[in-house]
């Protein structure tokens with residue numbers, strides 16, 4: 001989401017007349033998109049932001065993202081930041097930049113919390129802004145400056161209503177707001193027309209998506225195995241707006257003509273539905289890669305986390321997913337050492353890991369986030385115990401991921417090429433597995449090509465094989 005925010009900020013600044021620079025020390029404006037999900041992410045910001053100001057004191061330093069609204073962060077970084085920007089107030093950035101005489105009027109650089117993206121700017125022309133900017137819907141409507149030529153994040157919503165006890169998102173991003181389906185579909189169509197091969201629909205909780213859509217025959221893909229829903233079929237006849245949820249949005253995106261793959265993140269287990277599983281299984285462009293954050297495997301801990309589901313509910317959905325899509329790869333997020341998590345409760349998370357047989361997991365040691373409900377709990381699991389728990393889950397993950405990957409040995413799978421080094425190409429399967437591709441007979445593979453690859457070696461977190469032939 002932060003990468004997508006950065007792309008939208010870059011698009012907004014371009015509309016104001018700014019251009020990218022790759023010389024950070026000469027940039028006129030530097031935007032840092034911050035992440036506050038864990039203390040380690042926050043600590044990186046305390047390193048990056050002062051460094052930017054030190055190497056280029058004349059730059060207008062803007063900080064946005066999850067940490068921008070925290071008064072303690074503002075106090076700590078006050079010497080290094082000129083503008084604190086709520087992510088849904090890009091109009092505010094335009095106004096405030098206009099009030100600050102650019103000290104290097106020729107460049108802007110944008111920094112994401114997970115890497116540095118470079119840009120150039122020149123605030124020569126300031127075009128009229130879209131009336132909708134300044135609202136959350138308006139912010140999502142801004143045309144982004146996409147970082148990649150083949151893969152694009154398309155936000156379908158922002159914010160969260162769930163208030164998990166450890167999480168800052170509902171405070172930092174506000175309540176859920178969803179983008180009109182027509183606008184999402186228009187952005188995807190435009191990307192596909194430009195040759196994008198991978199569309200990643202993103203929101204904090206895609207499963208809560210709500211909108212309306214006017215269906216049309218031109219959007220219906222006759223090859224789709226999934227028929228339009230009865231509501232959409234009725235909509236097709238009378239052209240009225242009909243309500244749609246995420247599963248139906250996926251069907252609509254799937255029915256856009258073109259040769260592309262669809263991924264999405266993130267799904268909340270409490271909102272997972274059988275309709276969504278059937279849709280993913282039946283839509284030929286939707287990748288069988290599902291990220292379903294479990295967070296814990298113990299019901300008492302899940303309750304204290306305010307997750308509103310049980311381990312039985314979670315495992316039940318995994319069973320349904322694997323029954324509908326035996327090839328699905330499933331990843332998760334989990335927190336170890338949540339306040340009060342006993343050794344026995346952690347054992348239940350280990351058990352969940354063994355039962356779930358994850359392909360990937362993002363394992364975080366709990367750190368209190370100021371302002372959240374859990375920040376009031378006693379952070380009573382020792383650091384070294386958190387580390388031990390993280391290592392224990394990593395060990396299980398390595399075993400299950402390797403066992404899952406062994407099923408690919410000798411199989412030929414589709415791989416989208418997204419990188420290269422000399423004669424070797426890198427890419428991803430539809431299930432999200434990283435693949436190292438020896439070019440074989442197909443030496444002319446380009447970034448964005450989808451090729452058939454015969455898998456001849458596997459590790460825990462990647463596969464390798466030889467290209468058989470290019471599909472596109």
Ligand code: SF4
Pocket residue numbers: 160161162163164167168169170204205268
């Ligand atoms: S669902 Fe929970 S963890 Fe996810 S963004 Fe919302 S509050 Fe945070």
